[in-house]
Amino acid sequence: MTEKIIAACDGASKGNPGPAAWAWVIGTEGGEVAHWEAGPLGTATNNVAELTALLRLLERLDPAVPAEVRMDSQYAMKAVTTWLPGWRRKGWKTSAGTPVANKELVVAIDELLADRRVEFVYTPAHQVDGDPLNDAADRAASHSARTQEPAGSAAGSPLPPPEPGSVRPAARRTSRASAGGARPKRAGSGSSGPTLKARFPGRCRCGQSYGKGETIMKNADGWGHPTCADAAS
Secondary structure: OOOOEEEEEEEEEOOOOEEEEEEEEEEOOOOOEEEEEEEEEEEEOHHHHHHHHHHHHHHHOOOOOOEEEEEOOHHHHHHHHHHHHHHHHOOOEOOOOOEOOOHHHHHHHHHHHOOOOEEEEEOOOOEOOOOHHHHHHHHHHHHHHHHOOOEEHHHOOOOOOOOOOOOEOOOOOOEEEEOOOOOOOOOHHHOOOOEEEOOOOEEOOOOOEEOOOOEEEEEOOEEEOHHHHHHHO
């Protein structure tokens, strides 16, 4: 019996919102791609694509086998390892009392995580020395977002090549968190764009509030947590 499944998932949105897709990859013991699948979502946000990718992967995995899930979305990772327990306690409301964004996806993921051993690993995207499974999921999601066509190993589809200019040199960094467990590391210097101290309280795109004086960063929807800014990429 397999001791642990190593997998990755990713979502893509060309416009945020724009043509979007999800993808997952399951690796071999040697770290190569064993199985993968990608599917179109029509017009959707990057957050929807990222959460859908995780949902589809969890539906595919054997719940009896421990899994390590690698992803490059800090929004999706924080949603399942940090924010989800609080959202559940509050009846799927944020700390500001507003409905959780993408509630149906979040609730479905929460149900699939019940009684499972899943460790989430943050892996920065588009790195020369990055994680090969995450890279494969990224390529598959991006290709399906552009073509709006499903693809996968079961259909005999070859993995699409990297998009031109998508890879940049950088040191490989990872952070780990189990579902409902430790809080993953903040993006820190890994986030792009300027930051500033909030002059007034506000609400991030993730649904969580930020306070006056807290460090915030510009994203496609306004201002919010630096760790959620990558959802625009």
